[in-house]
Amino acid sequence: MPQLNGGGGDELGANDELISFKDEGEQEEKISENVSAERDLDDVKSSLVNESENNSSSSDSEQNERRPQPRADLESYEKAREYFTEALRRQQDGGFFKSPHYPGYPFLMIPDLTNPYLSSGALSPSARTYLQMKWPLLDVPGTAVLRDSRSPTPGQLSNKVPVVQHAHMHPLTPLITYSNEHFSPGTPPAHLSPEILDPKTGIPRTPHPSELSPYYPLSPGAMGQIPHPLGWLVPQQGQPMYPITAGGFRHPYPALAMNASMSSHFSPHIVPHHHHHGLHQTAHAYNTLPSSHIKKPLNAFMLYMKEMRAKVVAECTLKESAAINQILGRRWHSLSREEQAKYYELARKERQLHSQLYPGWSARDNYGKRKKRKRDNKTDSTPEDFSARHKKPCVQYLPQEKMIDSPASSHGSMLDSPATPSAALASPAAPAPTHSEQAQPLSLTTKPDRHHHFPLLSKPSSSSSSSSSSSASSSSYQPTSASGRQSTPPLLSRPLPLASLHASLLSPPSPFHQAALHSHHALFQSQPLSLVTKSAD
Protein backbone atom coordinates (compact mmCIF):
# COMPACT_ATOMS: atom_id res chain seq x y z
CA MET A 1 0.00 0.00 0.00
CA PRO A 2 1.35 3.34 -0.90
CA GLN A 3 2.75 5.22 1.95
CA LEU A 4 3.22 8.81 2.58
CA ASN A 5 6.76 8.77 1.55
CA GLY A 6 5.83 7.55 -1.79
CA GLY A 7 6.20 11.04 -3.01
CA GLY A 8 3.36 10.46 -5.34
CA GLY A 9 1.80 13.83 -5.79
CA ASP A 10 -1.35 14.21 -3.84
CA GLU A 11 -1.00 10.78 -2.62
CA LEU A 12 -2.35 11.75 0.66
CA GLY A 13 -5.39 13.11 -0.77
CA ALA A 14 -5.76 10.25 -3.07
CA ASN A 15 -5.32 7.88 -0.27
CA ASP A 16 -7.81 9.57 1.76
CA GLU A 17 -10.24 9.68 -0.97
CA LEU A 18 -9.78 6.06 -1.35
CA ILE A 19 -10.89 5.75 2.16
CA SER A 20 -14.43 6.11 1.25
CA PHE A 21 -16.85 7.03 3.89
CA LYS A 22 -19.57 4.98 2.47
CA ASP A 23 -18.12 1.62 2.65
CA GLU A 24 -20.09 -1.40 3.42
CA GLY A 25 -18.75 -1.77 6.83
CA GLU A 26 -20.21 1.51 7.64
CA GLN A 27 -23.52 0.37 6.50
CA GLU A 28 -23.14 -2.51 8.76
CA GLU A 29 -22.31 -0.26 11.58
CA LYS A 30 -25.20 1.92 10.75
CA ILE A 31 -27.54 -0.94 10.78
CA SER A 32 -26.32 -2.16 14.04
CA GLU A 33 -26.49 1.22 15.49
CA ASN A 34 -29.94 1.66 14.26
CA VAL A 35 -30.79 -1.45 16.04
CA SER A 36 -29.07 -0.28 19.09
CA ALA A 37 -30.52 3.12 19.22
CA GLU A 38 -33.58 2.73 21.26
CA ARG A 39 -34.18 6.34 21.28
CA ASP A 40 -35.87 7.70 18.34
CA LEU A 41 -33.39 9.22 16.09
CA ASP A 42 -35.47 12.24 15.61
CA ASP A 43 -35.61 12.73 19.27
CA VAL A 44 -31.95 12.40 19.44
CA LYS A 45 -31.58 14.80 16.66
CA SER A 46 -33.95 17.26 18.05
CA SER A 47 -32.47 17.05 21.45
CA LEU A 48 -29.07 17.45 20.05
CA VAL A 49 -30.16 20.22 17.86
CA ASN A 50 -31.73 21.92 20.74
CA GLU A 51 -28.63 21.44 22.67
CA SER A 52 -26.59 22.58 19.81
CA GLU A 53 -28.76 25.51 19.20
CA ASN A 54 -28.37 26.55 22.70
CA ASN A 55 -24.77 25.86 22.61
CA SER A 56 -24.15 27.31 19.28
CA SER A 57 -26.04 30.39 20.09
CA SER A 58 -24.21 30.60 23.27
CA SER A 59 -21.07 30.03 21.39
CA ASP A 60 -21.82 32.84 19.13
CA SER A 61 -22.65 35.04 21.97
CA GLU A 62 -19.60 33.81 23.65
CA GLN A 63 -17.58 34.64 20.70
CA ASN A 64 -19.02 38.03 20.58
CA GLU A 65 -18.35 38.43 24.16
CA ARG A 66 -14.96 37.05 23.88
CA ARG A 67 -13.71 39.16 21.13
CA PRO A 68 -12.95 41.92 23.43
CA GLN A 69 -11.92 39.34 25.89
CA PRO A 70 -9.58 36.99 24.22
CA ARG A 71 -9.14 34.87 27.22
CA ALA A 72 -12.03 32.59 26.75
CA ASP A 73 -13.28 29.60 28.45
CA LEU A 74 -12.01 27.14 26.01
CA GLU A 75 -13.49 24.20 27.72
CA SER A 76 -17.00 25.42 27.68
CA TYR A 77 -16.61 26.49 24.17
CA GLU A 78 -15.25 23.21 23.23
CA LYS A 79 -18.17 21.48 24.76
CA ALA A 80 -20.57 23.69 22.97
CA ARG A 81 -18.72 23.18 19.80
CA GLU A 82 -18.77 19.47 20.23
CA TYR A 83 -22.46 19.53 20.69
CA PHE A 84 -22.82 21.68 17.73
CA THR A 85 -20.66 19.43 15.75
CA GLU A 86 -22.68 16.46 16.59
CA ALA A 87 -25.92 18.21 16.01
CA LEU A 88 -24.74 19.49 12.75
CA ARG A 89 -23.66 16.11 11.74
CA ARG A 90 -27.03 14.73 12.56
CA GLN A 91 -28.82 17.49 10.89
CA GLN A 92 -26.99 16.65 7.80
CA ASP A 93 -27.62 13.10 8.40
CA GLY A 94 -29.20 12.44 5.11
CA GLY A 95 -26.27 12.58 2.88
CA PHE A 96 -22.66 11.90 2.80
CA PHE A 97 -22.32 12.43 6.44
CA LYS A 98 -24.69 9.89 7.51
CA SER A 99 -21.99 7.73 8.69
CA PRO A 100 -21.81 7.56 12.39
CA HIS A 101 -18.12 7.29 12.29
CA TYR A 102 -17.11 10.67 11.29
CA PRO A 103 -18.90 13.24 13.22
CA GLY A 104 -16.20 15.70 12.80
CA TYR A 105 -16.25 16.61 9.21
CA PRO A 106 -19.66 18.14 8.99
CA PHE A 107 -18.34 20.86 11.08
CA LEU A 108 -15.97 21.85 8.46
CA MET A 109 -15.33 25.47 8.26
CA ILE A 110 -13.72 25.37 4.97
CA PRO A 111 -11.06 27.89 4.47
CA ASP A 112 -11.68 30.31 1.79
CA LEU A 113 -10.49 28.25 -1.03
CA THR A 114 -10.52 31.21 -3.27
CA ASN A 115 -7.91 32.68 -1.17
CA PRO A 116 -4.82 33.43 -3.13
CA TYR A 117 -2.87 31.31 -0.79
CA LEU A 118 -5.20 28.51 -1.28
CA SER A 119 -5.86 29.07 -4.84
CA SER A 120 -8.57 26.83 -5.95
CA GLY A 121 -6.85 26.51 -9.20
CA ALA A 122 -3.97 25.04 -7.46
CA LEU A 123 -6.10 22.51 -5.83
CA SER A 124 -6.95 19.37 -7.50
CA PRO A 125 -10.25 17.94 -6.48
CA SER A 126 -8.56 15.50 -4.30
CA ALA A 127 -6.34 18.15 -2.96
CA ARG A 128 -9.28 20.28 -2.15
CA THR A 129 -10.89 17.39 -0.55
CA TYR A 130 -7.96 16.70 1.58
CA LEU A 131 -7.46 20.28 2.29
CA GLN A 132 -10.90 20.49 3.65
CA MET A 133 -10.42 17.37 5.47
CA LYS A 134 -7.42 18.70 7.13
CA TRP A 135 -9.12 21.88 8.12
CA PRO A 136 -12.45 20.87 9.39
CA LEU A 137 -12.75 23.62 11.84
CA LEU A 138 -11.43 26.54 10.08
CA ASP A 139 -13.42 29.20 11.61
CA VAL A 140 -13.54 32.88 11.83
CA PRO A 141 -9.98 33.33 12.77
CA GLY A 142 -8.68 31.19 10.05
CA THR A 143 -10.75 32.75 7.40
CA ALA A 144 -10.13 36.13 8.72
CA VAL A 145 -6.50 35.49 8.63
CA LEU A 146 -6.62 34.11 5.22
CA ARG A 147 -8.40 37.06 3.91
CA ASP A 148 -6.38 39.13 6.09
CA SER A 149 -3.46 38.23 4.07
CA ARG A 150 -4.57 40.79 1.61
CA SER A 151 -6.24 43.31 3.73
CA PRO A 152 -5.99 42.57 7.33
CA THR A 153 -8.88 44.44 8.68
CA PRO A 154 -10.01 43.41 12.05
CA GLY A 155 -13.54 43.81 10.96
CA GLN A 156 -13.21 40.72 8.94
CA LEU A 157 -13.08 38.85 12.08
CA SER A 158 -16.76 38.85 12.27
CA ASN A 159 -17.13 37.20 8.95
CA LYS A 160 -17.95 33.84 10.13
CA VAL A 161 -17.70 31.46 7.33
CA PRO A 162 -20.77 29.40 6.86
CA VAL A 163 -20.38 25.80 7.32
CA VAL A 164 -19.41 24.32 4.08
CA GLN A 165 -19.34 20.75 3.32
CA HIS A 166 -17.50 19.18 0.61
CA ALA A 167 -19.12 16.27 -0.99
CA HIS A 168 -15.89 14.39 -1.03
CA MET A 169 -14.78 15.28 2.33
CA HIS A 170 -12.71 12.77 4.00
CA PRO A 171 -14.55 11.03 6.72
CA LEU A 172 -11.70 10.87 9.07
CA THR A 173 -11.35 14.48 9.68
CA PRO A 174 -10.65 14.04 13.31
CA LEU A 175 -7.19 13.53 12.17
CA ILE A 176 -6.69 17.10 12.93
CA THR A 177 -9.36 17.68 15.37
CA TYR A 178 -8.21 15.97 18.38
CA SER A 179 -6.32 18.67 20.04
CA ASN A 180 -9.18 20.63 21.25
CA GLU A 181 -7.39 22.30 24.00
CA HIS A 182 -5.53 24.47 21.63
CA PHE A 183 -8.43 25.58 19.68
CA SER A 184 -9.96 28.84 20.55
CA PRO A 185 -12.35 29.81 17.86
CA GLY A 186 -13.61 32.74 19.71
CA THR A 187 -10.28 34.28 20.04
CA PRO A 188 -9.11 36.79 17.60
CA PRO A 189 -6.36 35.81 15.31
CA ALA A 190 -3.07 35.97 16.91
CA HIS A 191 -1.64 38.29 14.41
CA LEU A 192 -4.38 40.70 15.17
CA SER A 193 -4.17 40.27 18.80
CA PRO A 194 -0.88 38.81 19.60
CA GLU A 195 -0.93 40.00 23.07
CA ILE A 196 -3.37 38.63 25.46
CA LEU A 197 -4.56 40.53 28.36
CA ASP A 198 -3.82 38.75 31.47
CA PRO A 199 -7.16 38.19 33.10
CA LYS A 200 -5.69 38.87 36.44
CA THR A 201 -3.46 41.76 35.82
CA GLY A 202 -5.01 43.11 32.71
CA ILE A 203 -1.56 43.57 31.44
CA PRO A 204 -0.83 42.48 27.97
CA ARG A 205 1.26 39.46 28.03
CA THR A 206 2.86 37.21 25.57
CA PRO A 207 0.35 34.54 25.03
CA HIS A 208 1.07 31.03 25.74
CA PRO A 209 1.84 29.04 22.66
CA SER A 210 -1.25 27.04 23.10
CA GLU A 211 -3.23 30.19 23.01
CA LEU A 212 -1.68 31.59 19.95
CA SER A 213 -0.80 28.61 18.00
CA PRO A 214 -4.19 28.01 16.51
CA TYR A 215 -3.84 31.10 14.48
CA TYR A 216 -0.21 31.22 14.23
CA PRO A 217 0.21 29.23 11.10
CA LEU A 218 -2.66 31.00 9.56
CA SER A 219 -0.79 34.15 9.52
CA PRO A 220 -1.09 35.62 6.10
CA GLY A 221 2.56 35.82 5.82
CA ALA A 222 3.15 32.31 6.70
CA MET A 223 0.46 31.26 4.39
CA GLY A 224 1.75 33.37 1.66
CA GLN A 225 5.21 32.15 2.13
CA ILE A 226 4.24 28.64 1.69
CA PRO A 227 5.99 27.48 -1.39
CA HIS A 228 3.01 25.59 -2.56
CA PRO A 229 -0.43 26.03 -1.23
CA LEU A 230 -0.60 22.34 -0.88
CA GLY A 231 2.90 21.76 0.08
CA TRP A 232 1.73 19.54 2.82
CA LEU A 233 -0.51 17.82 0.43
CA VAL A 234 2.14 17.18 -2.06
CA PRO A 235 4.93 15.83 -0.04
CA GLN A 236 8.15 17.16 -1.20
CA GLN A 237 11.61 16.56 -0.18
CA GLY A 238 11.71 17.52 3.42
CA GLN A 239 8.47 19.27 3.13
CA PRO A 240 6.16 18.90 6.03
CA MET A 241 2.90 17.32 5.36
CA TYR A 242 0.92 20.03 7.04
CA PRO A 243 2.93 23.16 7.10
CA ILE A 244 -0.10 25.32 7.28
CA THR A 245 -2.34 23.29 9.37
CA ALA A 246 -0.51 23.73 12.52
CA GLY A 247 -3.13 25.80 14.15
CA GLY A 248 -6.38 27.42 13.42
CA PHE A 249 -7.78 24.21 12.24
CA ARG A 250 -7.30 22.51 15.47
CA HIS A 251 -4.24 20.89 14.44
CA PRO A 252 -3.28 18.22 16.82
CA TYR A 253 0.01 19.74 17.50
CA PRO A 254 -0.54 23.39 17.10
CA ALA A 255 1.90 24.65 19.53
CA LEU A 256 4.93 23.17 18.05
CA ALA A 257 3.75 22.69 14.60
CA MET A 258 5.05 26.08 13.88
CA ASN A 259 8.12 25.34 15.68
CA ALA A 260 8.87 22.12 14.08
CA SER A 261 7.51 22.57 10.66
CA MET A 262 7.45 26.22 10.02
CA SER A 263 10.68 27.08 11.57
CA SER A 264 12.42 24.23 9.97
CA HIS A 265 10.96 24.60 6.56
CA PHE A 266 10.50 28.25 6.22
CA SER A 267 12.77 31.10 6.55
CA PRO A 268 13.13 31.89 10.17
CA HIS A 269 11.97 35.40 9.65
CA ILE A 270 8.80 34.45 8.01
CA VAL A 271 6.67 33.70 10.92
CA PRO A 272 7.51 36.56 13.15
CA HIS A 273 7.61 38.88 10.27
CA HIS A 274 3.90 38.78 9.93
CA HIS A 275 3.12 39.01 13.50
CA HIS A 276 3.54 41.50 16.09
CA HIS A 277 6.41 41.38 18.34
CA GLY A 278 4.49 39.38 20.82
CA LEU A 279 4.08 36.62 18.42
CA HIS A 280 7.60 36.91 17.40
CA GLN A 281 8.55 36.33 20.91
CA THR A 282 6.19 33.51 21.06
CA ALA A 283 7.63 32.04 17.96
CA HIS A 284 10.94 32.21 19.56
CA ALA A 285 9.50 30.68 22.63
CA TYR A 286 8.24 27.81 20.58
CA ASN A 287 11.69 27.02 19.58
CA THR A 288 12.69 26.83 23.15
CA LEU A 289 9.73 24.95 24.40
CA PRO A 290 10.41 21.63 25.88
CA SER A 291 9.40 18.81 23.70
CA SER A 292 7.14 17.60 26.42
CA HIS A 293 4.63 20.01 25.06
CA ILE A 294 3.85 17.75 22.62
CA LYS A 295 1.17 15.25 22.92
CA LYS A 296 1.40 11.77 21.70
CA PRO A 297 -0.19 11.16 18.39
CA LEU A 298 -3.44 9.42 18.73
CA ASN A 299 -3.58 5.83 17.84
CA ALA A 300 -6.26 4.30 15.77
CA PHE A 301 -8.52 3.56 18.61
CA MET A 302 -8.13 6.98 20.05
CA LEU A 303 -9.09 8.49 16.79
CA TYR A 304 -12.05 6.25 16.62
CA MET A 305 -12.96 7.04 20.13
CA LYS A 306 -12.73 10.68 19.54
CA GLU A 307 -15.12 10.42 16.74
CA MET A 308 -17.57 8.08 18.23
CA ARG A 309 -17.70 9.26 21.75
CA ALA A 310 -20.25 11.90 21.12
CA LYS A 311 -22.40 9.48 19.33
CA VAL A 312 -22.25 6.93 22.04
CA VAL A 313 -22.94 9.53 24.61
CA ALA A 314 -25.88 10.70 22.62
CA GLU A 315 -27.24 7.24 22.32
CA CYS A 316 -27.19 6.48 25.93
CA THR A 317 -27.40 8.30 29.14
CA LEU A 318 -24.01 7.25 30.19
CA LYS A 319 -21.71 10.08 30.76
CA GLU A 320 -18.92 8.38 32.48
CA SER A 321 -16.05 8.15 30.16
CA ALA A 322 -14.91 4.90 31.56
CA ALA A 323 -18.16 3.29 30.65
CA ILE A 324 -18.29 5.05 27.36
CA ASN A 325 -14.87 3.83 26.60
CA GLN A 326 -15.86 0.32 27.30
CA ILE A 327 -18.63 0.64 24.84
CA LEU A 328 -16.33 2.20 22.38
CA GLY A 329 -13.88 -0.55 22.90
CA ARG A 330 -16.44 -3.11 21.98
CA ARG A 331 -17.59 -1.15 19.06
CA TRP A 332 -14.07 -0.88 17.98
CA HIS A 333 -13.77 -4.57 17.97
CA SER A 334 -17.00 -4.87 16.16
CA LEU A 335 -15.75 -2.74 13.35
CA SER A 336 -14.92 -4.43 10.19
CA ARG A 337 -11.37 -4.82 9.24
CA GLU A 338 -11.74 -2.20 6.61
CA GLU A 339 -13.22 0.24 8.98
CA GLN A 340 -10.51 -0.29 11.45
CA ALA A 341 -7.97 -0.07 8.72
CA LYS A 342 -9.09 3.45 8.08
CA TYR A 343 -8.24 4.42 11.54
CA TYR A 344 -5.03 2.56 11.53
CA GLU A 345 -4.09 4.34 8.41
CA LEU A 346 -5.13 7.59 9.87
CA ALA A 347 -3.17 6.94 12.97
CA ARG A 348 -0.21 6.02 10.92
CA LYS A 349 -0.41 9.31 9.13
CA GLU A 350 -0.74 11.02 12.38
CA ARG A 351 2.36 9.41 13.65
CA GLN A 352 4.18 10.22 10.52
CA LEU A 353 3.09 13.77 10.69
CA HIS A 354 4.03 13.90 14.25
CA SER A 355 7.43 12.53 13.62
CA GLN A 356 7.90 15.07 10.90
CA LEU A 357 6.81 17.89 13.06
CA TYR A 358 8.78 16.80 16.02
CA PRO A 359 11.63 14.73 14.81
CA GLY A 360 13.30 14.64 18.13
CA TRP A 361 10.28 13.99 20.13
CA SER A 362 9.83 10.78 21.92
CA ALA A 363 6.86 9.47 23.73
CA ARG A 364 9.24 9.02 26.54
CA ASP A 365 9.43 12.75 26.82
CA ASN A 366 5.99 12.77 28.28
CA TYR A 367 6.71 10.16 30.79
CA GLY A 368 6.22 11.43 34.20
CA LYS A 369 4.06 14.22 32.99
CA ARG A 370 1.37 12.70 34.97
CA LYS A 371 2.10 11.83 38.43
CA LYS A 372 2.96 8.34 39.15
CA ARG A 373 -0.18 6.46 38.68
CA LYS A 374 -1.38 4.45 41.52
CA ARG A 375 -2.57 1.82 39.22
CA ASP A 376 0.46 -0.17 40.08
CA ASN A 377 -0.82 -0.48 43.55
CA LYS A 378 -4.31 -0.88 42.41
CA THR A 379 -3.52 -4.06 40.71
CA ASP A 380 -3.02 -5.34 44.16
CA SER A 381 -5.80 -3.38 45.60
CA THR A 382 -8.56 -5.22 47.22
CA PRO A 383 -12.02 -5.38 45.82
CA GLU A 384 -13.08 -3.15 48.58
CA ASP A 385 -10.77 -0.50 47.37
CA PHE A 386 -12.16 -0.74 43.96
CA SER A 387 -15.70 -0.72 45.13
CA ALA A 388 -15.10 2.25 47.26
CA ARG A 389 -14.14 4.19 44.23
CA HIS A 390 -17.18 3.24 42.33
CA LYS A 391 -20.22 4.33 44.06
CA LYS A 392 -22.24 3.83 40.99
CA PRO A 393 -23.64 0.38 41.06
CA CYS A 394 -22.81 -1.68 38.11
CA VAL A 395 -26.45 -2.19 37.51
CA GLN A 396 -26.64 1.38 36.67
CA TYR A 397 -24.86 0.60 33.49
CA LEU A 398 -27.24 -2.07 32.62
CA PRO A 399 -29.86 -0.32 30.59
CA GLN A 400 -27.48 1.78 28.69
CA GLU A 401 -25.10 -0.99 28.32
CA LYS A 402 -27.75 -3.17 26.96
CA MET A 403 -28.76 -0.51 24.63
CA ILE A 404 -25.31 -0.09 23.36
CA ASP A 405 -24.49 -3.67 23.42
CA SER A 406 -27.35 -4.69 21.33
CA PRO A 407 -25.58 -3.39 18.29
CA ALA A 408 -22.58 -5.31 19.24
CA SER A 409 -24.66 -8.34 19.51
CA SER A 410 -26.16 -7.51 16.23
CA HIS A 411 -22.77 -7.97 14.81
CA GLY A 412 -23.53 -11.56 14.94
CA SER A 413 -22.89 -11.60 11.30
CA MET A 414 -19.31 -11.66 12.17
CA LEU A 415 -19.83 -14.65 14.25
CA ASP A 416 -22.27 -16.25 12.01
CA SER A 417 -19.87 -15.74 9.23
CA PRO A 418 -16.60 -16.35 10.82
CA ALA A 419 -13.89 -14.51 9.15
CA THR A 420 -11.76 -16.75 7.18
CA PRO A 421 -8.41 -16.81 8.81
CA SER A 422 -6.83 -15.95 5.61
CA ALA A 423 -3.79 -13.88 5.31
CA ALA A 424 -4.07 -10.45 6.70
CA LEU A 425 -6.17 -8.39 4.44
CA ALA A 426 -5.66 -5.19 6.15
CA SER A 427 -3.36 -2.68 4.77
CA PRO A 428 0.10 -2.54 6.19
CA ALA A 429 -0.97 0.53 7.94
CA ALA A 430 -3.53 -1.39 9.79
CA PRO A 431 -1.96 -3.64 12.30
CA ALA A 432 -4.40 -6.17 11.17
CA PRO A 433 -7.39 -6.17 13.36
CA THR A 434 -7.35 -9.73 14.17
CA HIS A 435 -9.83 -12.10 12.87
CA SER A 436 -10.12 -13.35 16.32
CA GLU A 437 -11.39 -10.00 17.29
CA GLN A 438 -13.53 -9.73 14.31
CA ALA A 439 -14.92 -13.06 14.95
CA GLN A 440 -15.34 -12.53 18.60
CA PRO A 441 -16.89 -9.22 19.14
CA LEU A 442 -18.32 -10.52 22.28
CA SER A 443 -15.01 -11.26 23.73
CA LEU A 444 -14.50 -7.62 23.98
CA THR A 445 -13.72 -8.17 27.49
CA THR A 446 -12.23 -4.94 28.36
CA LYS A 447 -8.86 -5.58 29.63
CA PRO A 448 -9.45 -9.16 30.40
CA ASP A 449 -6.11 -9.55 31.91
CA ARG A 450 -6.70 -6.57 33.99
CA HIS A 451 -10.00 -7.53 35.35
CA HIS A 452 -10.15 -11.21 35.36
CA HIS A 453 -8.23 -14.29 34.67
CA PHE A 454 -9.47 -14.89 31.24
CA PRO A 455 -6.68 -15.01 28.82
CA LEU A 456 -6.40 -11.92 26.87
CA LEU A 457 -7.50 -12.05 23.40
CA SER A 458 -4.72 -11.49 21.06
CA LYS A 459 -4.73 -7.93 20.01
CA PRO A 460 -3.65 -6.31 16.89
CA SER A 461 -0.47 -5.08 18.17
CA SER A 462 1.72 -2.51 16.71
CA SER A 463 3.16 -2.74 13.31
CA SER A 464 5.91 -4.84 14.62
CA SER A 465 3.62 -7.64 15.42
CA SER A 466 2.42 -9.50 12.45
CA SER A 467 -1.20 -9.96 11.94
CA SER A 468 -0.62 -13.49 11.08
CA SER A 469 -0.02 -14.45 14.62
CA SER A 470 -3.40 -13.35 15.64
CA SER A 471 -5.24 -13.82 12.46
CA ALA A 472 -3.91 -17.20 11.78
CA SER A 473 -6.50 -18.56 14.03
CA SER A 474 -9.65 -16.86 14.96
CA SER A 475 -9.53 -18.61 18.23
CA SER A 476 -6.02 -17.75 18.93
CA TYR A 477 -5.55 -16.52 22.39
CA GLN A 478 -2.54 -15.41 24.15
CA PRO A 479 -2.04 -15.82 27.78
CA THR A 480 -0.87 -12.33 28.21
CA SER A 481 -1.51 -9.10 26.62
CA ALA A 482 0.47 -8.35 23.59
CA SER A 483 0.58 -4.80 24.68
CA GLY A 484 1.63 -5.68 28.13
CA ARG A 485 -1.49 -4.98 29.96
CA GLN A 486 -0.96 -5.07 33.59
CA SER A 487 -2.01 -8.10 35.38
CA THR A 488 -4.98 -7.61 37.52
CA PRO A 489 -6.94 -9.27 40.19
CA PRO A 490 -9.02 -12.21 39.28
CA LEU A 491 -12.31 -11.63 37.70
CA LEU A 492 -14.32 -11.81 40.80
CA SER A 493 -11.92 -10.04 42.97
CA ARG A 494 -13.28 -6.71 42.03
CA PRO A 495 -16.65 -5.70 40.90
CA LEU A 496 -16.62 -4.90 37.32
CA PRO A 497 -18.66 -2.36 35.59
CA LEU A 498 -21.27 -4.18 33.75
CA ALA A 499 -19.72 -3.41 30.51
CA SER A 500 -16.71 -5.38 31.45
CA LEU A 501 -18.59 -7.97 33.29
CA HIS A 502 -20.94 -8.43 30.51
CA ALA A 503 -18.22 -8.85 28.04
CA SER A 504 -16.18 -10.98 30.30
CA LEU A 505 -18.94 -13.40 30.77
CA LEU A 506 -19.20 -13.76 27.12
CA SER A 507 -15.56 -13.95 26.63
CA PRO A 508 -14.25 -17.39 26.03
CA PRO A 509 -12.21 -18.33 29.02
CA SER A 510 -9.89 -20.34 26.95
CA PRO A 511 -8.92 -20.78 23.35
CA PHE A 512 -12.32 -21.65 22.24
CA HIS A 513 -13.24 -22.52 18.77
CA GLN A 514 -15.70 -20.81 16.59
CA ALA A 515 -18.45 -23.07 17.69
CA ALA A 516 -18.04 -21.83 21.14
CA LEU A 517 -18.21 -18.36 19.85
CA HIS A 518 -21.38 -19.07 18.12
CA SER A 519 -22.75 -20.45 21.26
CA HIS A 520 -21.68 -17.46 23.14
CA HIS A 521 -23.13 -15.23 20.64
CA ALA A 522 -26.38 -17.05 20.51
CA LEU A 523 -26.56 -16.93 24.21
CA PHE A 524 -25.77 -13.34 24.21
CA GLN A 525 -28.37 -12.55 21.71
CA SER A 526 -30.96 -14.51 23.47
CA GLN A 527 -30.37 -13.41 26.99
CA PRO A 528 -27.82 -10.77 27.22
CA LEU A 529 -29.64 -8.95 29.87
CA SER A 530 -30.34 -11.84 32.10
CA LEU A 531 -26.79 -12.85 31.89
CA VAL A 532 -25.61 -9.53 32.92
CA THR A 533 -28.14 -9.21 35.57
CA LYS A 534 -27.21 -12.45 37.08
CA SER A 535 -23.61 -11.71 36.94
CA ALA A 536 -24.20 -8.36 38.44
CA ASP A 537 -25.75 -10.06 41.33
Added chain:
DNA sequence: GGTCCTTTGAAGGAT
Protein backbone atom coordinates in the same frame (compact mmCIF):
# COMPACT_ATOMS: atom_id res chain seq x y z
C1' DG B 1 -6.92 20.33 41.95
C1' DG B 2 -5.18 15.99 41.14
C1' DT B 3 -5.98 11.28 40.19
C1' DC B 4 -8.56 7.33 38.73
C1' DC B 5 -11.34 4.79 35.66
C1' DT B 6 -11.70 2.63 30.98
C1' DT B 7 -10.62 1.52 26.31
C1' DT B 8 -6.73 0.24 22.39
C1' DG B 9 -2.56 1.25 20.28
C1' DA B 10 2.12 2.90 20.05
C1' DA B 11 6.56 3.55 21.76
C1' DG B 12 10.51 2.52 24.19
C1' DG B 13 13.00 0.69 28.07
C1' DA B 14 13.87 -3.65 30.39
C1' DT B 15 14.63 -8.45 30.35
Added chain:
DNA sequence: ATCCTTCAAAGGACC
Protein backbone atom coordinates in the same frame (compact mmCIF):
# COMPACT_ATOMS: atom_id res chain seq x y z
C1' DA C 1 12.08 -11.23 20.78
C1' DT C 2 9.21 -10.50 24.30
C1' DC C 3 7.55 -8.17 28.28
C1' DC C 4 6.30 -4.19 30.71
C1' DT C 5 5.17 0.55 31.42
C1' DT C 6 3.43 4.83 30.08
C1' DC C 7 0.65 7.92 27.59
C1' DA C 8 -2.75 9.47 24.30
C1' DA C 9 -8.73 11.34 24.95
C1' DA C 10 -12.66 11.94 27.71
C1' DG C 11 -15.34 13.35 31.68
C1' DG C 12 -17.58 11.81 35.81
C1' DA C 13 -16.22 10.15 40.26
C1' DC C 14 -13.43 10.30 43.90
C1' DC C 15 -9.93 12.00 47.33
